[in-house]
Amino acid sequence: MSDNALRNDNALREMVTDFCASSGVPGVVVGVYHAGEQEVIAQGLTNVVTGAPMRPETGFLFGSVTKMMTSTLIMRQVERGRIDLDERVCTYLPDFRLATPGAEEIRIRHLLSHTNGIDADLYMPDVNGPDSLRVAVAGMAEQVGTLFAPGEYISYSNGGMIVAGRVLEAVTGRPYHQLLEEDLFAPAGMGDSCTSAERAILRSTAIGHFPDPAGSRRTELFKLPDSWGPAGSSAIGSVGDLLAFGRTHLDSGIAPSGTRLLSAESVARMQTVTYSMGTPHIPPIGLGWLLMPFGDITVLSHSGASPGGVAVLVAVPGHDLVFAAYGNDARAMGLFDRILLSLLRDCLGITVPDLITGQIEVADLTPYTGTYRSNQMRVDVRAVDGALEEAATYEPADDTQRRVFTAFAGGSIPTMTRRFTPVGRHLFAPAGLPLDMFTGYSRQLLVSYHDIRDGKAHFRSAGGRMTRRLEH
Template sequence: MTDTMRASLLGQIATYCESNAVPGFVAGVFHDGEQVVAAHGTANVATGAPMLADTGFLYGSVTKVLTTTLVLQQVERGVLDLDAPVVTYLPEFALAVPGTAERILVRHLISHTNGIDADLYFPGDGGRDALKAYVAGLAEGHGVLFAPGEQASYSNGGMIVAGRLLEVVTGVSFPELLARDVYGPAGMTGSSSSAEEAILRSTAVGHFIDPETTEARPTGMFTLPATWGPAGGTPIGTVPDLLAFGRTHLDGGVSPDGTRVLSAESTALMRTVAFDMESPNVPPLGMGWVIYPYGDTTVHAMSGASPGGVSILCVVPEHGLVFAAFGNTPSAMLLQDQLLTWLLREHLGVEIPPLLTEVEDDVDLAPYAGIYRSDQLRIDVAVIDGQLEETVTYEPADASQERIFTAFAGGATAAPPQRYVPIRPGLFAPAGYPLDAFDGYLRLLLVSYHDVRDGRARFRNGGGRLTRRS
């Protein structure tokens, strides 16, 4: 597999990067006992450093699977109970609406069913007490989008609270715990949790496309604040490290060198559906993993955005395959989708049926028009020419959070209006895309609306995140 796979990966990577101004990309595949990593291009256009097989990068939200692994380790040791309220262990945990935090269980934190409305809450660094400061800040102005367990919404806040919970019950800081109980046992020798450590190795930075020159420029912010560590703000590592972690989950919690990292039962629990929104754009959620059906094959995946970069980790248990990749512009997500689809179809022979086969005519659009909000995010939805037009605006709570968000997003606080065409009641696709574009990972670009009451939808779901009608 090795030589042929590397040549195929490099060919697709080079073609895409050169056509789409992606400076650098690295991808790896493990299958049937063989592993290959292919790297192309530049890790940092400011220095000209090459992207290498062992170049480090920010994991972004792939970290959430690592955080979940840490939580379940403590469950196995009898330190945590998934069905206990978080306040049992973290009594200072509170939200702006009295009585809501007390209903959130430990399992809700790692299954994205907690409802905490803090997805864009970016408090400052906080130093060693960063996670303690984050939890304290939740009580000052953050409520819930829904009652715990009632819905699912991709939750940075839940993972960060889980990270603080781990610190309290173990007495060890989250970065130290991650290094001790995941990086070390899983064989992730190139992983760290700070820029100071990462700079000692070859490390890539993210880039954004300059709208005037159409050239890639390096991000002005390498990591997010330490307050975002457990959700993906600071952990850094390599594609071989992610493959080692993926192989650990592929092999029932045993790392490539034979070290037991997690029990087979906990590994299986992470891959078990915890909540299903029953909408094509929102794959079922496990604990840590997002569970993508590709026909009869299941891909357990997590992708991660960082300032100007995107990562992905996928485990395909039925075929014994692990795929990991990083690209240093946001558009590299399309290449990750392309490579994953190619691996499934061409390498594994998986049949991927169309996700969307029919488009309904005469869908009533009135229930979906309105204003939807979540923490510091406003989405205006209007009906125009038989389509929905959405305008997404970031509304920063203060100057500090605006600085962090705009650096993370490449400088913008609002996106241009986007038109959506109806597929069926409650489900919409961005205009101009062929339906087969959504068969793979890009199904996340679809938008759905949920819980229609009295002719009005209560929730909008985009990218797995809920906003609530205001």
């Protein structure tokens, strides 16, 4: 074990270089801060069309890492007495409604802990500008229902964060994007960060890509609409800025700039478990942070997808380590997995056992078979030769949402069929993949089933997202 994770950064540099040379991913930028030292490594291209190089200061879309920033903004307003975590959302947004009953019982803490049950994972209204969140939340009354009662389960919630952003607007009187820049980026010293594509284009900025038989294909959609801003559509910045944000949460709320962003008490609350599903692939959750267990330690974590790109932010309490990265192709997550485990095992000397140790046999798979659905997504599950076969079908609510989501995904969305083998109690892994790969971020590829009663599961969870059994 090294006293400092950066004393031998050649291994990290070689890992990044070798990955870009062999994977087909156009470019990545990786940053590590540890015990007072910081290193940022950039490799490859920001854009295969222009051939512009990836640089240490290159900007990129934070994606859903923005959810941590939205949560931080909420906590700043909690400290100022404008928001109460235990208060109902309707107190701040009297017109807040959903298409099914349940909105009146959702509290602010449910938004930050992804336990709100709002069924809006793929709800993507194509709205931009300062009024976008008001329009998006108003549209939920007609298009968005609930999956479960607030506080019942964890289901990763884009819709919950959109509502949280609208609450921030209501209590501050400022548009979310302005609030993010003035109340977080500026005091945190995140000088490379903005919420405007027009501003980002004035400096080095990476563009997402998708795998292509000819190599790599640039995205035709740089960012999702502003209506997804608090969930992760618009924030753009550098690895250095993400490291600064992560360091703020490790240093009891004091940013590297010296500005106190949050109180130590608020930081501790965000890092304290508010809910746990007790399932290996669904991390316990605090307020915003996913609290991922790795052996005997807990890692503060959040990842974020953008059109053709993926970002990660990891902070390790007690070890003064922050890891942030971006790749302009989703396959870069494989590299980030390896870097994270290497930092924990090789640099910090932490024992990280494999999460899944082997397959098991399940005599009766019929409790899991059936059709499950969430917002615009249907999953049909059947038993085949001792395994489960899932067919996931995108069912867009309207042509606008079809257009936005298919552009986000890089093209048409066919029915995806995959086989899963049992590896634990109500837990399944994608067939054909090595089990040791599920120890890191890829644990999100596991699938679990919940609320087993009357001889059948009533919920399925994949990627931290719930789908509910359709009753016929």
